[in-house]
Amino acid sequence: xxxxxxxxxxxxxxxxxxxxxxxxxxxxxxxxxxxxxxxxxxxxxxxxxxxxxxxxxxxxxxxxxxxxxxxxxxxxxxxxxxxxxxxxxxxxxxxxxxxxxxxxxxxxxxxxxxxxxxxxxxxxxxxxxxxxxxxxxxxxxxxxxxxxxxxxxxxxxxxxxxxxxxxxxxxxxxxxxxxxxxxxxxxxxxxxxxxxxxxxxxxxxxxxxxxxxxxxxxxxxxxxxxxxxxxxxxxxxxxxxxxxxxxxxxxxxxxxxxxxxxxxxxxxxxxxxxxxxxxxxxxxxxxxxxxxxxxxxxxxxxxxxxxxxxxxxxxxxxxxxxxxxxxxxxxxxxxxxxxxxxxxxxxxxxxxxxxxxxxxxxxxxxxxxxxxxxxxxxxxxxxxxxxxxxxxxxxxxxxxxxxxxxxxxxxxxxxxxxxxxxxxxxxxxxxxxxxxxxxxxxxxxxxxxxxxxxxxxxxxxxxxxxxxxxxxxxxxxxxxxxxxxxxxxxxxxxxxxxxxxxxxxxxxxxxxxxxxxxxxxxxxxxxxxxxxxxxxxxxxxxxxxxxxxxxxxxxxxxxxxxxxxxxxxxxxxxxxx
Amino acid sequence: xxxxxxxxxxxxxxxxxxxxxxxxxxxxxxxxxxxxxxxxxxxxxxxxxxxxxxxxxxxxxxxxxxxxxxxxxxxxxxxxxxxxxxxxxxxxxxxxxxxxxxxxxxxxxxxxxxxxxxxxxxxxxxxxxxxxxxxxxxxxxxxxxxxxxxxxxxxxxxxxxxxxxxxxxxxxxxxxxxxxxxxxxxxxxxxxxxxxxxxxxxxxxxxxxxxxxxxxxxxxxxxxxxxxxxxxxxxxxxxxxxxxxxxxxxxxxxxxxxxxxxxxxxxxxxxxxxxxxxxxxxxxxxxxxxxxxxxxxxxxxxxxxxxxxxxxxxxxxxxxxxxxxxxxxxxxxxxxxxxxxxxxxxxxxxxxxxxxxxxxxxxxxxxxxxxxxxxxxxxxxxxxx
Ligand SMILES: Cc1cc2nc3c(=O)[nH]c(=O)nc-3n(C[C@H](O)[C@H](O)[C@H](O)COP(=O)(O)OP(=O)(O)OC[C@H]3O[C@@H](n4cnc5c(N)ncnc54)[C@H](O)[C@@H]3O)c2cc1C
Numbered sequence: 001x002x003x004x005x006x007x008x009x010x011x012x013x014x015x016x017x018x019x020x021x022x023x024x025x026x027x028x029x030x031x032x033x034x035x036x037x038x039x040x041x042x043x044x045x046x047x048x049x050x051x052x053x054x055x056x057x058x059x060x061x062x063x064x065x066x067x068x069x070x071x072x073x074x075x076x077x078x079x080x081x082x083x084x085x086x087x088x089x090x091x092x093x094x095x096x097x098x099x100x101x102x103x104x105x106x107x108x109x110x111x112x113x114x115x116x117x118x119x120x121x122x123x124x125x126x127x128x129x130x131x132x133x134x135x136x137x138x139x140x141x142x143x144x145x146x147x148x149x150x151x152x153x154x155x156x157x158x159x160x161x162x163x164x165x166x167x168x169x170x171x172x173x174x175x176x177x178x179x180x181x182x183x184x185x186x187x188x189x190x191x192x193x194x195x196x197x198x199x200x201x202x203x204x205x206x207x208x209x210x211x212x213x214x215x216x217x218x219x220x221x222x223x224x225x226x227x228x229x230x231x232x233x234x235x236x237x238x239x240x241x242x243x244x245x246x247x248x249x250x251x252x253x254x255x256x257x258x259x260x261x262x263x264x265x266x267x268x269x270x271x272x273x274x275x276x277x278x279x280x281x282x283x284x285x286x287x288x289x290x291x292x293x294x295x296x297x298x299x300x301x302x303x304x305x306x307x308x309x310x311x312x313x314x315x316x317x318x319x320x321x322x323x324x325x326x327x328x329x330x331x332x333x334x335x336x337x338x339x340x341x342x343x344x345x346x347x348x349x350x351x352x353x354x355x356x357x358x359x360x361x362x363x364x365x366x367x368x369x370x371x372x373x374x375x376x377x378x379x380x381x382x383x384x385x386x387x388x389x390x391x392x393x394x395x396x397x398x399x400x401x402x403x404x405x406x407x408x409x410x411x412x413x414x415x416x417x418x419x420x421x422x423x424x425x426x427x428x429x430x431x432x433x434x435x436x437x438x439x440x441x442x443x444x445x446x447x448x449x450x451x452x453x454x455x456x457x458x459x460x461x462x463x464x465x466x467x468x469x470x471x472x473x474x475x476x477x478x479x480x481x482x483x484x485x486x487x488x489x490x491x492x493x494x495x496x497x498x499x500x501x502x503x504x505x506x507x508x509x510x511x512x513x514x515x516x517x518x519x520x521x522x523x524x525x526x527x528x529x530x531x532x533x534x535x536x537x538x539x540x541x542x543x544x545x546x547x548x549x550x551x552x553x554x555x556x557x558x559x560x561x562x563x564x565x566x567x568x569x570x571x572x573x574x575x576x577x
Numbered sequence: 578x579x580x581x582x583x584x585x586x587x588x589x590x591x592x593x594x595x596x597x598x599x600x601x602x603x604x605x606x607x608x609x610x611x612x613x614x615x616x617x618x619x620x621x622x623x624x625x626x627x628x629x630x631x632x633x634x635x636x637x638x639x640x641x642x643x644x645x646x647x648x649x650x651x652x653x654x655x656x657x658x659x660x661x662x663x664x665x666x667x668x669x670x671x672x673x674x675x676x677x678x679x680x681x682x683x684x685x686x687x688x689x690x691x692x693x694x695x696x697x698x699x700x701x702x703x704x705x706x707x708x709x710x711x712x713x714x715x716x717x718x719x720x721x722x723x724x725x726x727x728x729x730x731x732x733x734x735x736x737x738x739x740x741x742x743x744x745x746x747x748x749x750x751x752x753x754x755x756x757x758x759x760x761x762x763x764x765x766x767x768x769x770x771x772x773x774x775x776x777x778x779x780x781x782x783x784x785x786x787x788x789x790x791x792x793x794x795x796x797x798x799x800x801x802x803x804x805x806x807x808x809x810x811x812x813x814x815x816x817x818x819x820x821x822x823x824x825x826x827x828x829x830x831x832x833x834x835x836x837x838x839x840x841x842x843x844x845x846x847x848x849x850x851x852x853x854x855x856x857x858x859x860x861x862x863x864x865x866x867x868x869x870x871x872x873x874x875x876x877x878x879x880x881x882x883x884x885x886x887x888x889x890x891x892x893x894x895x896x897x898x899x900x901x902x903x904x905x906x907x908x909x910x911x912x913x914x915x916x917x918x919x920x921x922x923x924x925x926x927x928x929x930x931x932x933x934x935x936x937x938x939x940x941x942x943x944x945x946x947x948x949x950x951x952x953x954x955x956x957x958x959x960x961x962x
Contacts, residue, residue, distance in 0.1 A: 028809060029835070091656075093657045093659055094651075094655065094656050094657045094729075095657075098651070098657050099651035099652055099655070099657050100651075101648060101649070101651065101660075104651070104657060104659070104660070108659065108660075108661055108834055111834055111835075112661070112812040112834050113812070115809065115810075115811050115812050115835070115836045117809050117810045117811045117836050118810065118811060119810060119811045119813060119873075120810050120873045120874065120876065120877055121873060121876065122706075122707055122813075122873045123872065123873070124706075124707070124709055124872060124873075125872060126709055126869065126872055127868050127869070127872055127875050130865075211854070211855050211856050211857050211860075212852075212854040212855065212856045213856045213857050213858055214857050216857060227857075373852075512736060513736070513739070514736075516614060516747070518614045518615075518616075518617075519614070519615065519732065522616065522621060522728035522729075522731075522732055523728075523732060528881075530808070530880065532880070532881060556614070561881040561882060561883055562855055562881070562882050563879060563881075563882070566808055566878030566879060566880050567878055567879050568875070568876050568877065568878050568879075569807065569864040569867065569868055569874055569875055569876070569877055569878070569879065570864070570868060570875040570876060572860045572861050572863075572864040572879065573861060573864035573865045573868055573875075574861075575857060575860070575861040575864075576861070577857050577858045577861055
């Protein structure tokens with residue numbers, strides 16, 4: 001992204017895509033073929049991300065790469081187990097058959113012989129050197145170098161010197177906004193300007209979380225731990241798209257809208273010519289504009305009625321769309337090849353595609369802040385589970401941690417910069433006693449939001465009030481959740497790591513009376529894979545809420561645990577305490 | 578509202594007691610109160626190991642029976658706890674410890690059919706070629722020990738108990754135990770008194786303070802332990818391996834049948850009830866110790882990390898039953914140190930006999946709370962999961 005530096009090496013996943021290998025991921029449990037879903041950072045497969053990747057380059061050998069070919073994925077045992085499990089449900093091992101201890105013994109020893117993973121490098125050489133740790137000692141650490149993070153850095157840098165921005169990308173800046181025509185240029189300038197100004201931007205560094213005796217980040221490209229000493233930490237980790245629930249939503253090349261943008265804009269993948277976009281909330285217009293310019297032919301699919309403004313845009317640009325969609329299903333072997341769409345009247349349409357992109361629910365990426373154990377509200381206007389904070393991003397009067405931008409709930413992209421500036425000014429004022437006032441700019445902004453997005457305005461206000469009263473609340477504004485389509489529940493995946501299906505949740509609720517998220521996790525393993533619940537938890541709660549009518553706050557969410565992304569033991573061994 | 582029996586704590590101990598009580602006395606109104614969700618305490622945070630190798634006779638006897646019950650739990654509850662009997666392997670580095678194992682084997686284990694194999698260093702390396710065991714004296718292998726899914730046991734008891742008509746209240750903490758004229762009146766929940774004939778305290782690490790609030794001191798010290806799981810790889814670590822070098826700080830490591838590598842060290846030492854946090858100290862100490870023992874793990878990545886409390890009693894053995902000097906109707910089952918999960922089935926069975934039939938089983942007798950004042954300690958040196 002930075003004109004001076006050479007481009008970063010191409011990630012393995014991109015090389016594979018270019019060679020038309022789409023099914024290079026596998027689910028953790030049954031080795032079901034998968035492709036990338038939520039590609040969050042450059043060089044992603046080095047670390048898995050929020051995707052369910054299980055390519056660890058440190059233990060990948062040639063044979064394993066070979067195995068990536070779809071025909072070889074799975075293996076006979078995995079397939080047998082999968083068939084059995086499909087018939088018997090997620091807790092198939094509780095079936096009468098397996099309660100026989102002899103059968104279980106034989107079966108479990110067979111399982112351990114055929115686990116769908118490579119062996120680690122078995123060399124016996126003792127390890128005598130560990131990667132050295134890196135120190136960051138600063139006044140303010142900003143986690144996330146997207147539009148929010150960089151805007152805050154700029155505002156703070158007027159008064160404060162020692163600012164560090166940490167971003168998960170190996171190069172560049174942030175997620176969504178960085179790949180939109182409308183914002184890319186500004187961001188690039190801002191990035192370069194900040195670097196010149198002496199703001200330290202550390203790429204390829206993922207903030208891993210808050211531990212009792214310190215905070216650490218992981219620089220995955222060099223496999224090093226970063227120890228952080230900062231007076232203030234601002235969490236600006238943005239948002240991400242929750243996968244929709246429909247038949248065969250697990251077939252490779254089912255990807256988030258941000259991933260699509262990254263592939264097309266960031267990696268110049270040209271094979272993605274035609275696809276559907278399952279949309280819902282969020283800023284579709286700038287993305288549609290950007291993709292159209294690149295010649296990507298999109299067909300918009302909406303679970304509900306399309307909002308007027310978006311409809312006008314689609315008609316003006318001649319983009320096809322389908323609203324009130326009742327049922328979707330994908331077909332394809334190595335990747336999605338076509339999609340069938342059925343509306344509520346039963347009208348059916350088959351579309352040939354190269355990919356399915358989705359953006360039905362844009363949820364705040366709150367993994368980092370969740371570790372602080374703060375309270376949540378549930379507000380569909382703001383993307384589901386939202387950490388409690390006030391309008392300015394404060395999460396506790398005595399805590400020097402702040403949430404900024406869409407990490408704290410959905411904010412329309414046109415307001416992101418202004419919103420970030422207000423957070424920055426609040427922090428300057430409160431901690432350093434410096435800078436301009438924030439209150440009047442805040443009320444100006446809120447008035448603007450009220451005019452264009454009254455729902456979000458309401459959401460932000462409710463959240464602010466909840467914070468002040470220290471009381472959680474629940475707002476469910478979905479008539480029909482934008483991400484659930486009808487279909488055969490045994491073909492709809494909820495947890496892509498542990499292969500938990502919609503039908504498994506029905507079984508858990510109806511037959512066993514299990515409905516709390518903590519119980520569901522324990523019974524089925526949902527959320528214990530590499531995504532650690534990021535992709536599946538909200539979906540699972542929506543399903544349970546639909547089945548049972550129980551509130552989201554009662555259904556609950558399981559505790560977010562360190563680390564945000566998997567981190568090698570060897571990089572931790574070098575850490576001094 | 579009124580119950581016949583109230584159980585404080587929805588951990589594996591409280592739920593096992595609840596289940597066996599209900600089975601024995603289906604007509605009684607039995608309720609479990611849990612401050613958070615089922616298993617919130619140590620019961621969903623443990624290493625899920627079971628073993629019969631203890632160093633004191635009463636524990637060996639108790640563990641053998643509990644193990645047997647554990648292995649037939651699938652038939653009993655309808656939930657398969659997915660046992661994997663891969664053994665325990667203790668790596669021993671000093672002569673005294675070695676001798677202690679020999680003596681225990683001669684005096685106790687051999688008497689009860691608790692099997693051990695003493696492996697010399699060459700054999701250890703031959704059987705476990707991935708180990709880099711350093712200056713090992715001997716490896717002690719106990720093949721009857723293994724792993725059982727802890728969540729499945731805890732939840733099996735809970736759901737089975739519920740299906741039989743038992744009551745479970747989650748997110749309902751008990752503020753205090755209410756006494757009246759030297760006997761139990763009930764419990765205080767959110768300022769309201771719920772009457773109950775009997776109250777059983779099975780509140781894990783929180784038991785000490787709850788009992789103290791009615792003037793009863795139990796010799797308990799909660800001690801926080803941290804655990805982590807690495808990404809899954811093909812199965813190659815069959816037993817639970819315990820590295821007894823002092824410099825390894827109590828390292829143990831194993832692999833679950835689904836491929837994840839799980840392990841812990843006894844560092845940092847945090848005593849008392851604290852938040853379930855984690856530390857850099859743990860991560861780096863564990864990483865170094867486990868890479869030293871199994872270099873193949875060096876590039877594996879930590880998926881998640883968590884912590885839970887050992888509720889350690891003065892002699893490292895559990896405390897169950899009651900003291901006749903206590904208010905009538907009050908019972909405890911707590912202080913299970915590092916091995917409460919494996920002891921849960923038999924605890925439930927014996928406690929239910931005691932409470933319903935007033936029968937103290939000889940296997941339970943050594944663990945009564947009165948042992949501390951009577952000086953009949955059940956000194957247990959083997960504390961790890
Ligand atoms: C890291 C670790 C590893 C371990 N490994 C093993 C192992 O491998 N094998 C083994 O056998 N054991 C192991 N253990 C020990 C085992 O987990 C415990 O001994 C066992 O879970 C204790 O169960 P419990 O029901 O007594 O306590 P807990 O599971 O702690 O349950 C107590 C419950 O009481 C609730 N509670 C507390 N106060 C109140 C109140 N006032 N009102 C209502 N509810 C209340 C709590 O929320 C909690 O859920 C391990 C423990 C730890 C921490």
